[in-house]
Amino acid sequence: MTESIAPSANPASDAAAAPKRRRIHPGVVAIVAGLVLLLVLALTPSPYVIREPGPVANALGTAGPAGEEQEVISISGAQTYPENAGELTVMTVSVVGNPEYQLNWLELAGAWFNPTSDVLPMELYYPIGVSKEQRDEETAAMMTSSQDTSVAAALSYLGYDVKTQVVVAQVPEGSPATDKLMVGDVVLAYDEKPIQSLADVQQVELTTEPVAVRIRRDGEEKVVSVTPKPAEDGQGNRRPLLGILVQEKHDFPIDVHISLADVGGPSAGLVFALATIDKLEPGSLTGGKSVAVTGAIAPDGTVTPIGGVRQKIYAASDNGADYFIAPEANCGEALSGGSAPRNMTVYAVADLSEAVDVLKGNAAGDTEGLRTCVDALADGVQQVQ
CATH class of the missing domain: 2.30.42.10 (PDZ domain)
Known part of the structure; x- marks a missing residue:
């Protein structure tokens, strides 16, 4: 006997018995897509590095591991004068990322929105084929050369015969x-x-x-x-x-020894020259103030531009510097987009003599005639690109 099943008289009850089809909320889709994107960004290496403010040191003071500190600049063969309460601060930048450790895109994201950092192509610091070890050796050599050059500039300024x-x-x-x-x-x-x-x-x-x-x-x-x-x-x-x-x-007619570990490149040349002069001349160039300084220097005292001046200005502000001395050709970067801390006066210098005048003028409380970066830009001084 064949049994037939008649259609239900209550369609609503049939609908209730069938499984419900769930709709995925658009917000859930967005969250999942975002998580996938974050994962991809966290795993994908980028061809960029981050330049950020680095550590600072007082060229008139001491540096080194605890218990092993030594004078940054020590001099023998000439009369030197006691250390004063002021500071001539060596400014540095840190470069995060290298060919052996490539930053991922997620690590770069925060730096892009951080006014104290720059995201730069890796090739600016590591040309193709240059390893981290090779670059470290190169910057160490540049540091050694800049130390000799800074001493030559300082001693020549003071009238010593430098061959x-x-x-x-x-x-x-x-x-x-x-x-x-x-x-x-x-x-x-x-x-x-x-x-x-x-x-x-x-x-x-x-x-x-x-x-x-x-x-x-x-x-x-x-x-x-x-x-x-x-x-x-x-x-x-x-x-x-x-x-x-x-x-x-x-x-050199006298012995000037500069010791500052873990710092590379030529950008401390100007501050080393100023600190050498301060140690060899009576009185205080800084007048007890804390002064941040950056810039490469030639044996004849010419000051030349460096990289990362904006990061150095932020570090100087955080370190409590009273003012900042920079190469005139770096003034555009120093003040670009109003990025420099507003409480930091940045003086522009073309040579060692002008930098000494900035120190002496501020120490005496007479800054009339001293050029700031605002003045240099107004005068149309050529800027580095």
């Missing part, structure tokens, strides 16, 4: 000077033109004809013939080059 030599620092294999010039050779003349500084080297006219290079090696002078070859000069131009690296070495 400068141009020395061969590197002869790459395959360069035109291979087997002719050696590391340590003192370059005395190029094509009969005396060489006494890097400025002299930069002014020589290179050709593709053989030239006579007079050197001193192991105490003896000799002349070698080198034929420059056209090559990339590092700025995208092809010009005749000897293919060597040279550096200045200075013969």
Whole structure:
């Protein structure tokens, strides 16, 4: 017997018996998508680094691990004067990220919205093929060179006789000077033109004809013939080059030793020069004030621009500095977008003498005639890009 089932007389009860179809709320979808995006950002490496304010140190004081502190600048062979209550602060920046540890996009997100930090392409600090170890070695060498240069500038400012030599620092294999010039050779003349500084080297006219290079090696002078070859000069131009690296070495009449670990690059040159002068002159350059200083320096006292000045101004403000001294060419960055702390006066300097005037003027309470970065920008001083 076949049994038939008649349609239900109550459609509503059938609907209640069937499973309900749940609708996913759009908000849940957005949350899930956001979590997935965060996961992707947290796992994906980026080609950027973060530049942020770094530690500071007093060039007139001591530094080092607890119990092992030593004077940042110690001098022998000349009269020095007691440390005063003021500070000449060495400003630094920290670069987070490197080819071996690439920051992910999530780590960068906070820095993009942090006014004290910059997000920059990694290649600015680590060109292709340059490792963290290689860059550390390079910045350490730049720091050592800047220390010598700062002492040369300071002692020359004080009237000491500082002798400068141009020395061969590197002869790459395959360069035109291979087997002719050696590391340590003192370059005395190029094509009969005396060489006494890097400025002299930069002014020589290179050709593709053989030239006579007079050197001193192991105490003896000799002349070698080198034929420059056209090559990339590092700025995208092809010009005749000897293919060597040279550096200045200075013969100081007194011993000035600078010791500051874990700081690299040339940007402390100006503050080291000012601190050296302060130690060798009676009285106090700072007048008891806390002064933050940055800028590279040449042996003749010319102050040149550096990187990360905005981060250094923030660090100076946090450290309680009374004012800030910066290279005039950095003023655009220092005041860009109103990013610098409003309570920080930033003075612009072109050379060591002007920086000393800024210190002396502020110490005496007479700042008339001293240039601030606002003045430098108004005067149209050329800025670094």
